[in-house]
């Protein structure tokens with residue numbers, strides 16, 4: 001299992017996640033797409049596509065899941081390992097609904113998303129982890145501003161770096177400013193020119209417009225490195241007309257003046273939020289394709305009054321950051337310690353009804369740029385179930401039409417036995433994905449205890465609690481739990497000196513979230529994706545089977561007029577060549593689109609003729625070498641037998657009977673080999689061989705098995721002939737037996753003292 005890096009290209013499809021079909025953003029983008037968007041039953045965004053020759057509608061989650069499947073398969077085929085873990089990047093301005101929807105897409109594919117990581121945080125990690133010269137913890141941290149302008153969005157963040165830590169101080173963005181806006185300016189310019197010059201309107205034809213977009217993107221790239229006039233030529237653009245035009249960089253900058261002006265705003269916002277002055281910024285790192293536009297770079301440099309650095313890979317900085325994060329989070333990798341603290345991009349508030357009067361209470365639980373992940377515990381005093389509503393406190397700052405995050409009903413709350421309000425602790429958190437939740441709730445019940453009945457501490461706390469905001473206790477320092485390890489159920493530290501015992505009763509929470517895919521729908525998507533993966537697999541197998549037939553035809557045709565020529569008789573050659581030619585024709589005609597089994601059978605038919613030829617060729621290649629080896633071996637054993645007969649010192653210890661076995665085996669094999677050689681000599685190359693190489697190999701093995709143990713018997717040591725020490729022999733045996741299975745260590749090792757029954761036990765065990 002290895003983590004997989006996934007780069008969510010900031011293409012628009014991701015931006016339809018967690019949005020309604022009638023969301024103004026979706027409606028605006030819909031016009032510019034080459035595919036159709038349609039509403040789903042639940043009001044979400046669907047995409048109409050042709051699949052298996054039929055029109056289908058897939059939800060955005062499903063479409064993203066398909067892309068993730070493709071990425072997963074690509075990664076798996078490269079790594080030759082299954083991929084289960086991933087880190088996915090998202091723009092920092094993604095709201096909870098968008099984030100949850102993307103997580104659903106990962107779930108559809110069965111990918112375990114370890115973290116949804118904000119783009120800029122991924123870039124910062126990729127920057128910091130390699131830096132050797134970061135300040136020590138006690139020194140002033142290094143402040144780096146990261147600026148990213150990709151295809152569709154502009155994001156900036158300020159980060160503070162220590163030797164082994166990065167903290168995001170703040171983020172700002174223009175979610176609708178990216179490379180595509182610059183392309184759009186060029187498209188508008190050339191549309192007007194084409195209209196006046198050729199009386200054609202590209203905006204009436206989607207295909208022509210898309211082509212113009214592509215050409216303008218190329219032009220934009222050329223202008224980034226070349227300030228002279230650059231031509232634009234498109235052949236057969238519309239109505240069979242070739243169109244042409246030209247533009248240079250200074251004209252381009254003039255066209256885009258309003259876009260360039262928008263660069264400053266997020267930068268100003270960032271400095272204001274973080275209370276940083278430009279002098280505090282040690283470095284400005286830019287990434288993202290659109291930062292290659294010289295005017296964009298200049299604007300950023302001018303704002304900070306210093307040169308911008310381009311030390312990171314503009315296109316891959318985010319993906320690399322995600323891969324690093326994935327490696328850090330995954331136990332499969334060892335990465336040097338580097339802690340990442342992100343910031344909450346939007347302030348989040350909670351709203352609730354108070355019990356006494358019909359009034360509402362509200363509190364900002366996470367301020368803008370609050371450290372994340374993070375948990376807080378809030379305390380309420382209630383007699384019954386109550387409702388909390390979470391929302392973004394600054395709706396205008398959120399690029400999403402809905403400021404509500406969700407409603408949470410804290411259930412099963414009841415008054416104390418004495419009729420007093422119960423103390424209810426509610427834990428809220430922003431998790432590692434940047435998603436808010438009311439994660440747990442518990443009711444604190446006093447337990448009667450004879451030893452100590454001092455209630456004063458509790459009442460005191462209670463009295464204090466009621467002051468700030470009616471019966472709401474704003475989180476105090478000790479209730480804040482930075483969520484580094486993401487462990488569930490970490491309880492807030494209890495008040496230090498409670499004299500009465502209490503017990504916490506977990507309370508169920510009913511959550512009703514904005515744009516949450518239901519469980520049933522999600523399960524249906526999982527099932528559908530599984531079926532489609534299976535379908536793709538079948539289709540791939542079908543294609544592979546077809547390709548196998550094609551390959552066989554071409555390979556055999558080549559070899560028949562080459563190495564295989566001698567191994568097939570004239571008549572067979574003609575028949576086979578005809579079949580190959582016929583099959584080739586069939587593949588391009590009626591056999592072009594057949595079921596897998598048809599191809600499998602075709603291949604089998606070909607192999608019926610091809611395999612014997614292939615076999616004869618291979619046999620002829622191997623036979624001489626094997627026969628030679630067998631001959632050498634026979635010679636070797638015969639020589640030893642001869643030396644034994646001549647009373648050679650070397651073999652004097654060998655038993656006469658055993659040597660006779662060697663001699664017998666040698667003469668039998670010699671006879672077998674002679675027969676085989678003469679039988680083979682009568683065969684021509686295009687006939688099946690008289691003796692197969694597998695038979696020769698078997699004979700060789702047989703010869704070695706009989707002779708080798710005899711001739712390699714060690715000479716006995718003169719001092720201690722084995723027979724004289726049966727005990728040690730027995731213990732030798734035992735050690736050997738034990739050695740065969742060293743896992744059997746619990747078996748008693750009674751060297752030298754074992755009696756026969758022990759031996760039996762051991763042998764039986766080992767069998």
Ligand SMILES: *[C@@H]1O[C@H](CO)[C@@H](O)[C@H](O)[C@H]1NC(C)=O
Nearest residue numbers: 137138141160161162165167
């Ligand atoms: C750097 O280390 C100091 C001391 O541990 C800490 O107070 C400060 O917050 C750290 N800076 C960052 C960026 O984490």
Ligand SMILES: *[C@@H]1O[C@H](CO)[C@@H](O)[C@H](O)[C@H]1NC(C)=O
Nearest residue numbers: 227228229247248249250251
């Ligand atoms: C760019 O084009 C404008 C208008 O055609 C022209 O005035 C200007 O000299 C050109 N600049 C360069 C560097 O070619």
Ligand SMILES: *[C@@H]1O[C@H](CO)[C@@H](O)[C@H](O)[C@H]1NC(C)=O
Nearest residue numbers: 222225226227228229230231
């Ligand atoms: C700039 O573009 C023009 C027009 O395509 C070309 O003739 C010229 O060689 C280019 N200059 C450089 C430095 O690439």
Ligand SMILES: *[C@@H]1O[C@H](CO)[C@@H](O)[C@H](O)[C@H]1NC(C)=O
Nearest residue numbers: 198199200201238239240241
């Ligand atoms: C281009 O072709 C369309 C239909 O094919 C026609 O309606 C239109 O008038 C043509 N435009 C010009 C400028 O020829």
